[in-house]
Amino acid sequence: MSALLEADAVSFRYDPGTPLLEGWSAAFHPGEVVAVTGPSGRGKSTLLYLLGLMLKPREGRVLLDGREVQGLSDRARAGLRAEVFGFVFQDAALDATRTVMDNIVETALYRGDDRRDATRRADELMHRFGVGLRRGAKPGQVSGGQAQRIALCRALLGQPRVLLADEPTGNLDPDSADLVVDAFHDHAARGGTAVIVTHDPALVARCHRRIPL
Numbered sequence: 001m002s003a004l005l006e007a008d009a010v011s012f013r014y015d016p017g018t019p020l021l022e023g024w025s026a027a028f029h030p031g032e033v034v035a036v037t038g039p040s041g042r043g044k045s046t047l048l049y050l051l052g053l054m055l056k057p058r059e060g061r062v063l064l065d066g067r068e069v070q071g072l073s074d075r076a077r078a079g080l081r082a083e084v085f086g087f088v089f090q091d092a093a094l095d096a097t098r099t100v101m102d103n104i105v106e107t108a109l110y111r112g113d114d115r116r117d118a119t120r121r122a123d124e125l126m127h128r129f130g131v132g133l134r135r136g137a138k139p140g141q142v143s144g145g146q147a148q149r150i151a152l153c154r155a156l157l158g159q160p161r162v163l164l165a166d167e168p169t170g171n172l173d174p175d176s177a178d179l180v181v182d183a184f185h186d187h188a189a190r191g192g193t194a195v196i197v198t199h200d201p202a203l204v205a206r207c208h209r210r211i212p213l
């Protein structure tokens with residue numbers, strides 16, 4: 001099966017900074033839940049930014065459906081990010097000035113979805129992940145574990161083909177973490193790919209394979 005997302009001989013370092021990736025290659029296929037592990041500071045989050053088209057490799061290529069993406073304009077890359085990727089960042093990256101609901105539906109609305117429909121689907125996702133919040137709640141009023149699940153709802157709402165998640169179970173109790181991992185597997189079963197950075201052995205054990213950095 002051809003890869004959905006691929007890194008081909010990718011090298012990267014921040015400027016200034018020591019090299020984080022040197023000639024690094026990996027392929028991610030539809031139907032896979034892949035764990036990326038490694039010591040703190042090795043560059044795991046950076047790898048997600050490269051795979052998610054937020055950073056460009058200094059050398060090498062990132063390919064989506066076999067097509068190189070680094071030559072695309074910033075606007076085209078932003079369009080692809082919204083269309084193809086769902087991100088669950090380590091710090092949830094919620095906009096504190098807007099309601100939780102507005103945070104969740106933002107990308108879907110950017111893509112042109114109907115607000116009422118997006119809100120209904122967001123409610124379903126929040127219910128599924130046990131995030132019961134009053135209407136109008138702001139990110140500053142939720143716990144770290146709730147913020148992580150809110151970020152996951154936002155990522156899933158867009159039905160992305162690729163889910164990129166950075167320590168998505170870091171603040172969660174085991175039952176909530178299990179629900180989140182189930183969601184990654186549902187996503188993969190529908191033909192998506194999930195790439196998950198994690199230090200959590202229970203999560204690694206439930207992935208199809210592990211890539212150590």
Ligand SMILES: Nc1ncnc2c1ncn2[C@@H]1O[C@H](COP(=O)(O)OP(=O)(O)OP(=O)(O)O)[C@@H](O)[C@H]1O
Nearest residue numbers: 014015017020038039040041042043044045046047
């Ligand atoms: N924007 C940046 N500019 C310069 N250096 C950066 C930047 N972001 C991260 N770094 C550095 O790059 C290295 C890798 O960071 P990264 O967050 O990718 O590692 P990580 O493996 O995800 O770590 P952790 O497991 O602690 O989250 C670190 O030394 C970090 O300080």
